[in-house]
Amino acid sequence: MRSLCLALCLSVSLPALVVAAPAPLAATAEQPRVMTAVDLLSLQRASDPKISPDGQTVLYRVSTADWKQNKVTLSLWRAKMDGTDARLMVEDGGSDLTWSPDSRRFAFVARRGEDKAAQIYVMSLDGGEAKRLTDSPKNISNLKWSDDGRFIYFAAQTPDSKTDKKRIADKDDMFAFEEPRGRNTLRRADAVTGKLHTVVSGDFDVKSYDIAADGETVAYIRAPSRLLDDGQFGEIWLHPAAGPNRQLTDNDYGEGGVKIAPDGKTILFLANAKDGRYGTVNRNLFVLDAATKAITELGTRATNEPGWEIESAAFAPDGKSVLFTANEGVRATLNRVPVTGGAWTTLVTGDSVVSDFDIANRSGRIAYIQSSATQPAELYTLDAAKKPVQVSHLNDTLGQRFRLPKQEAVQWTAPDGQKLEGLITYPLDYVAGKAYPLIVQSHGGPRSADQFNIFSYGRLNPLLAARGVMTLSVNYRGGTAYGDTFLQGMNGGYFKYADKDVLSGVDELITRGLADPERLGTMGWSAGGHMTNRLITTTNRFKAAASGAGTVDWTSMYLTSDTRWQRQEWFITPPYGTTARRDLYEEYSALSRLDKVTTPTLIMAGAEDDRVPTQQSIMLYRSLKMLGVETELYLAPREPHNFAELRHRLFQVNKHMDWFITHLTGETYIWDTAPGSDSKAEAPEG
Numbered sequence: 220m221r222s223l224c225l226a227l228c229l230s231v232s233l234p235a236l237v238v239a240a241p242a243p244l245a246a247t248a249e250q251p252r253v254m255t256a257v258d259l260l261s262l263q264r265a266s267d268p269k270i271s272p273d274g275q276t277v278l279y280r281v282s283t284a285d286w287k288q289n290k291v292t293l294s295l296w297r298a299k300m301d302g303t304d305a306r307l308m309v310e311d312g313g314s315d316l317t318w319s320p321d322s323r324r325f326a327f328v329a330r331r332g333e334d335k336a337a338q339i340y341v342m343s344l345d346g347g348e349a350k351r352l353t354d355s356p357k358n359i360s361n362l363k364w365s366d367d368g369r370f371i372y373f374a375a376q377t378p379d380s381k382t383d384k385k386r387i388a389d390k391d392d393m394f395a396f397e398e399p400r401g402r403n404t405l406r407r408a409d410a411v412t413g414k415l416h417t418v419v420s421g422d423f424d425v426k427s428y429d430i431a432a433d434g435e436t437v438a439y440i441r442a443p444s445r446l447l448d449d450g451q452f453g454e455i456w457l458h459p460a461a462g463p464n465r466q467l468t469d470n471d472y473g474e475g476g477v478k479i480a481p482d483g484k485t486i487l488f489l490a491n492a493k494d495g496r497y498g499t500v501n502r503n504l505f506v507l508d509a510a511t512k513a514i515t516e517l518g519t520r521a522t523n524e525p526g527w528e529i530e531s532a533a534f535a536p537d538g539k540s541v542l543f544t545a546n547e548g549v550r551a552t553l554n555r556v557p558v559t560g561g562a563w564t565t566l567v568t569g570d571s572v573v574s575d576f577d578i579a580n581r582s583g584r585i586a587y588i589q590s591s592a593t594q595p596a597e598l599y600t601l602d603a604a605k606k607p608v609q610v611s612h613l614n615d616t617l618g619q620r621f622r623l624p625k626q627e628a629v630q631w632t633a634p635d636g637q638k639l640e641g642l643i644t645y646p647l648d649y650v651a652g653k654a655y656p657l658i659v660q661s662h663g664g665p666r667s668a669d670q671f672n673i674f675s676y677g678r679l680n681p682l683l684a685a686r687g688v689m690t691l692s693v694n695y696r697g698g699t700a701y702g703d704t705f706l707q708g709m710n711g712g713y714f715k716y717a718d719k720d721v722l723s724g725v726d727e728l729i730t731r732g733l734a735d736p737e738r739l740g741t742m743g744w745s746a747g748g749h750m751t752n753r754l755i756t757t758t759n760r761f762k763a764a765a766s767g768a769g770t771v772d773w774t775s776m777y778l779t780s781d782t783r784w785q786r787q788e789w790f791i792t793p794p795y796g797t798t799a800r801r802d803l804y805e806e807y808s809a810l811s812r813l814d815k816v817t818t819p820t821l822i823m824a825g826a827e828d829d830r831v832p833t834q835q836s837i838m839l840y841r842s843l844k845m846l847g848v849e850t851e852l853y854l855a856p857r858e859p860h861n862f863a864e865l866r867h868r869l870f871q872v873n874k875h876m877d878w879f880i881t882h883l884t885g886e887t888y889i890w891d892t893a894p895g896s897d898s899k900a901e902a903p904e905g
Contacts, residue, residue, distance in 0.1 A: 251622045253647065253685035256872040256891035258621065260284055260676050260865060263613040264596040265588055266293075267314075267575055271322035274582030275300060276344065277610060278308070278316050278325060279598050285311070286894045289865050295327065297344065300584060300600045302610040308342065309349065317362040317371065319410070326352070326371055328359050339371060339408060352413040357401070361427075364410070366580075367434035371408045372418070374425060376401035399424075399444050405437065405458075419458055426453055427476055431483045435460035438467075438479050438486050438509075447782040450475075451497065455486060457509060467512050471497040472505075476531060481538040481580075484509055485558070489529055493703070499710055499788055500703040501528040504543060506558060517541060517560050526702030528668075531576070534558070536583045542566070544573050544587075546700040548640050549628050549670050553587055566605060570628070572670045586610070592626035592644075592671045593618065622647050624684030626673050629691075631727040633720055640701075641693040641724050642669055643733070644680045648687075655689040656883045657734035659725055661743035661750035662692065665709065665717070666785070668700045669693070676868055677744055677767070682876055688740075688883065691728060695720035695750075713773070713789045713807045718753045725760075736760070738883045741818075742875065744768055745831060745860065752839065755820060756812035763882035765821040765875050768831045768860060771839040772810040774801070781829040813842045819849035821878045823871060825858030851878075869893055 261284040269278045278297050285292045295313035298305040313327040323344055330337040334351070337358040342349040352371070353359060356378040363372045379387070383400055386392050394400060404420035405428055419425055419439060428439035442453035451473035457465045468474060472490040479486055486507040493500045493516075504517040530551065532543035540555050545563075553567040553576060567573050567587065574596070576587035589607075590596040598611040617623065626644045633639055646655050660678055662669045669692035673680040680690055694701065696708025696716040708716045721741075728734035740763045743751045748769020755764050770776040774794040777786050787793060790803045805811050820843055824836040833854055840852035853874065855867045862868050873890045880888040 251618070251620055254621050254623075254681040256682060256869055256876070257894060259674065259679075259681060259872065260868055261286075262595050262617075262674055264590075265598040265611040265613060266596060267316060268577045268586035268588065268598055269316040269318060269325070270300070270577050270579040270584060270586050270600075271318050271325075271344075272320055272579060272581055273322040274579035274584040275322065277577075277586045277598070277600065278318075279586075279611065280313065280316075281611070281613065284865055286865055290863065291865065296611075298598075298610050300586070300602075300610070301608055302600075302612075305611075306346070308346065313340075315360055315362045315373075317364045319364055320366055320368045326362055326364060328362060328373075330358075339373065339413075341410075352410075353408050353415065354413070355406075355415065363428075363430050365407075365430050365434035366432045369410055369434055371410055372428070372430055372437070373406055373408070374403055374428070375406055376403055377420065397444075397446060403445055405439055419456075419464070424449075426450070429477055429479045429486075431479045432481060433460055433483070436479070436483060438477050440474055440477050440488075448784045451784055455488060455507060467507060467509065468514070470495070473497055474505075478533055480534050480558070481536060485538075487532060487534060487541060489532060498703075499707045499785075501526050501699050501706055503529050504532055504541060504556070506541075515560060517556050517558070526700075526705075528699040530574070533576075533578055535578065536580050542576065542578060542585070544576060546668055546670070548668060548694060548700050549642055551670060553585075566601065567599075567607065570671050572672065590672060590674075592673045593623060595674045621681070622685070624673060624681060625649070626671060626680070628671075629724075629727075631724065633716075633723040635716075635719075637696065637705075637716070637720070639693065639695070639720055639724065641691055642671065643728070644673055644684060644690045646684050646687045646689055652732060654729075654732055654735040655687060656738035656740070657689045657691060657725065657728060658683060658740040658742055658879060658883075659721055660690055660692045661695070661721060661741070661747035662698065663743070663745035663747050664699070665695075665697045665746035665749075666699050666706070667746075668698050676872055679872060679875055679879075682872070683879070686876075686880055686884065686886070686888075688879065689728075689734060691724055691734075693721045693724040709789050711789070711791055712803060713749075714753050718750060718757060721750060721754065722758065738762060740764065740879050740883055742767070742879075748831070751820075752809035753807070755816050755818040756809045757815070759815075759817050761818045763821075763879050764818045765823070765878060766836070766839065767822075768824040768828055768836065769822075769839070770831055770835045771808065771813075771842070772835065773804045773808045775838075776831065776835060777804075779832045779834065810838065810842065813839075814846060816843060816846065816848050819878075819882055821874065822850060822852040823874070824854055825860055825862060826854040826856050827858060828860045830860040866893055 264282045267280045280293045282291050292311040295309035312329040315328040318325050326341045328337050339352040340349040341352050357376045359373045359375050361374040403424040405418045405425045423441040424445045426440040437458040440453045443449045455468045472492040474488040474490050476489040489502050491502050506515045527545040527547050530544040542555050551572040553573045555564045571591040574588045585601040588596050595614050600608045624644050629643050630640050729736050739761045741751050741754050741761045742765040744767035748766045751766040752769045777794050791800045794804050822836050822840050843850040877888045
């Protein structure tokens with residue numbers, strides 16, 4: 220449930236240089252050292268694997284911190300499926316990858332030179348200069364090359380009308396709020412000439428789509444608008460090779476991730492639905508018969524405990540089974556289920572997280588991304604014997620270069636009998652029997668779960684561990700991957716259980732002698748910020764808190780955020796009108812209890828945040844300030860809900876470390892500096 224908005228940037232095409240795969244500096248004979256903020260922010264990660272149709276080659280992207288440009292760049296690489304012959308194809312650019320059916324070329328999206336919008340570029344697998352294929356007036360995304368090789372399909376907004384263009388040029392640009400001026404349409408480009416053709420458009424927005432083997436038939440999801448709250452009203456439609464479009468679903472599921480089976484007869488999708496209706500349930504798999512419109516749920520919770528959440532899914536090449544990633548609490552796995560339903564077979568598991576995956580549509584070979592508490596995201600493939608092969612080697616020497624903390628899963632039972640799970644990250648040089656300062660970290664969402672990972676920059680785990688601080692992440696009720704009843708724990712009251720779950724985890728570590736009750740901290744971002752704001756108003760146990768993009772008043776949050784749909788479930792009604800349950804909005808709003816706060820509280824948010832509007836953080840800051848509570852507020856310019864610019868991220872890490880080290884240990888934290896900076900960073904005056 221975490222998104223990062225990265226702008227498309229100028230790309231430089233390179234020939235397919237035979238160079239070593241990207242990797243950190245080689246280890247030396249020196250002892251491993253502790254990580255710094257810059258080290259943490261500079262870790263490379265693999266993502267977005269795409270296997271060639273012949274199953275011989277895999278494309279993937281590598282994220283790299285470019286401190287000079289103050290951003291994370293994405294370079295495009297290729298390698299053989301066994302990890303050999305890794306080559307850089309495009310430096311600083313390339314997204315939305317798709318292969319030609321003959322496996323000799325691939326296409327990607329980039330904005331270069333004089334391009335007025337992001338365009339499709341086509342490049343040979345052997346390298347050379349990428350050639351621009353399209354001249355679209357609007358940004359292009361979500362590429363798919365048809366199996367017959369004739370077309371490259373894509374999504375793009377309709378251009379502004381001549382009238383609107385003139386109004387904008389004349390600064391006569393007062394338009395109705397949230398009224399769409401451009402619709403998201405499905406288009407295609409001739410793979411040779413680049414000629415553009417609109418496939419599907421109208422008074423709606425096209426969401427996800429897939430192309431049948433004939434290269435003409437398209438299944439797509441359309442919703443009333445691009446607004447997040449309209450996604451639940453999306454329905455699956457079929458655009459046949461000949462004849463009118465047909466609506467295949469008419470329900471409240473809010474379908475997503477549509478995929479067409481190889482035989483074109485069935486369509487796979489994901490939805491938060493059960494027993495024929497949308498509900499507060501974990502996302503699951505469904506198969507739709509394109510002829511009869513009958514829907515079958517695969518892997519029901521009745522036969523597959525404990526009710527995991529499905530993250531992504533795709534048909535196997537023979538169409539007889541479906542591969543999918545499942546969130547299983549603190550882990551995420553890759554699995555297979557027959558298309559007719561039945562028992563799930565796990566293909567990849569462990570104390571790790573499997574995310575992006577792709578399947579070669581002929582050979583059935585699989586590529587996937589896997590990460591853990593000892594390794595940031597790397598690319599793997601499964602060979603014919605289903606044996607994992609590591610393809611990328613971005614972080615092989617990480618354990619030799621740095622002292623990494625240990626992370627392990629922990630289980631306990633809440634006072635009301637609910638079984639809970641979380642993750643402990645131990646301090647370096649941990650000594651059994653010693654109680655350590657503890658920071659409890661609450662995940663966002665809240666419809667998500669904390670999983671094995673010490674390398675999220677916003678969590679600070681390696682840096683805190685190096686300063687002798689333990690951290691605990693609690694998967695609290697209202698989150699995913701522990702069954703539908705667990706997920707429904709916020710319905711009718713956001714903090715009925717969630718904050719008590721977090722505090723029960725803190726109590727558990729204190730009881731075990733791991734945590735020092737006199738040196739406790741709490742932090743979180745987004746829903747984790749909501750949790751932080753709740754905790755500081757209900758207990759004075761914490762000596763320091765950091766609230767990131769958290770809400771303080773649910774009524775104004777409901778009416779100003781860019782999404783509301785799940786919040787009505789939490790509070791039963793909207794906050795307006797004579798029948799509104801304003802008692803629930805007030806009871807669970809930190810604003811109504813801020814006079815109880817004594818905890819020093821750091822507040823941070825993006826200045827352009829639409830998800831949790833910046834005013835929430837300002838309200839919290841001004842209230843605490845007037846109440847005499849120690850507090851500081853930082854709003855990052857140009858940033859949305861999550862920060863994109865590297866120096867903003869570095870400030871976020873430095874300031875949080877400074878805040879917690881000062882308040883929990885009484886020591887001094889030395890701010891880290893961005894590479895190339897002329898002078899040593901200093902803590903800002905607050």
